[in-house]
Amino acid sequence: MLETNRISELLESYIEYKHSLGFEIKQEISVLRNFQRYTLEKDYTGALTKNIVLEWISSGNQKYKTMGRKIEVLRPFMKYSSFFDSKTEVIYGNIYPNVHARPVPYIISEHETLLLMEECKNLYSPDGIRSQTIKTVIGLLWSTGLRPSEATQLKIQDVDTTNNLIHIKNTKYNSERKIPIDPTVSIEIEKYKDFIFKKIGYKLENDPLFYTTGGKALSQQSMAYAFKIIRKCLNAHPLGYDHVRLYDFRHTMACRTIKKWLLNKENVNNSLFILSVYMGHKKPEDTYWYLSATPELLNIATEKYEEYFGGFDYE
Incomplete structure (x- = not known):
């Protein structure tokens, strides 16, 4: 197994560059280190190419979402490396579908x-x-x-x-x-x-x-x-992923809070802004997403809408 290679040298420079801009990129570094380790274990000494990236991605979890997320982490590194190594190749397109599709959150009782x-x-x-x-x-x-x-x-x-x-x-x-x-x-x-x-x-x-x-x-x-x-x-069967996740507690709290507001006929639009700040969301739409995140919340929201505006007449 190699101790270093061209990719390792570029990676150290990239991480230092991102840190100098104030980015911690902890999760990204974890993914990048896994890729680096893969190239070292293969005794790979070549450039950062599409082939070596796709080879590594296909060696792990075969779910499109997982593979797509890995490419998204590697893409900025590939762009950075291309300025210092002319043999670097960049994957620009979205090879895998539904990378950012949000699964229905599992509500933990x-x-x-x-x-x-x-x-x-x-x-x-x-x-x-x-x-x-x-x-x-x-x-x-x-x-x-x-x-x-x-x-x-x-x-x-x-x-x-x-x-x-x-x-x-x-x-x-x-x-x-x-x-x-x-x-x-x-x-x-x-x-x-x-x-x-x-x-x-x-x-x-x-x-x-x-x-x-x-x-x-x-x-x-x-x-x-x-x-x-x-x-x-738990005898839990989430939709869209294999197991209950720690992050589902966060989704649960948000959905539980919104459900309470809806049932109490509170002004949800105003309250969602407060919830957005509470949860540390960067974009309000990340909080509004919860209104349709689960079938139960969507049904309650629809019922409240119909109570206020009246039912739909399709005749």
Whole structure:
């Protein structure tokens, strides 16, 4: 296996360039590193060509959406590399269809959430930290709709349990926001902090809030792996993807909130703007999408429309 090659050198330069512009590109780097590793393991020393890219893409998950997303990550890197290596080739077209098609979100019920939290007891957790942490994070995701990455990146100082606020930093779009939380959430966070303090102790307010086995800070990858194990307790069959995802907690909270507004005959248009800010959406349409995200919400919204404007007369 090679230690480096032309693609590796270009990749290091590309990552440094993106960082200099203020982009973290954490998820993109993960994909790019996988591609880099593939070329090194093949002892590939050639240029960044369409063939080597498509060969790597076809070696993994064969779903169009997955393969299309990989190309979208590699395309900016290919464009960048083309300025420094004339043999670089760029894939411009959308080879795979429906790359950005949104699947119907799976709405996780309160009962299913409790099942998942109970299942945490069966996780391998020699000191008990992992089980308690995953259980607490699941409860937090259910109640707040945070992105999984936002939850795992929380510091102690980010959660104000006195005023029931969470300060979310380093978000998907490099912005930050403060969101209110229910007092019961603050109580559970304080219980968790007491548990961790007795296990490993906290040092600074800037320390991570969540930990796993041995006092190691909980990463998004560790959280995702634990969820992959415990979700087997659910008899769930999502539409458009294979398994329930951590991100479905976020969709669930949004749909649950909108459903409540619709049933209470509140002004949903005005409230959706508030929800958009709360969730940290960059575009309002990302929030409006939830109105038609599930058959139940779409039916309720349609019924409310007909109540207000009257039914349709097709005769």
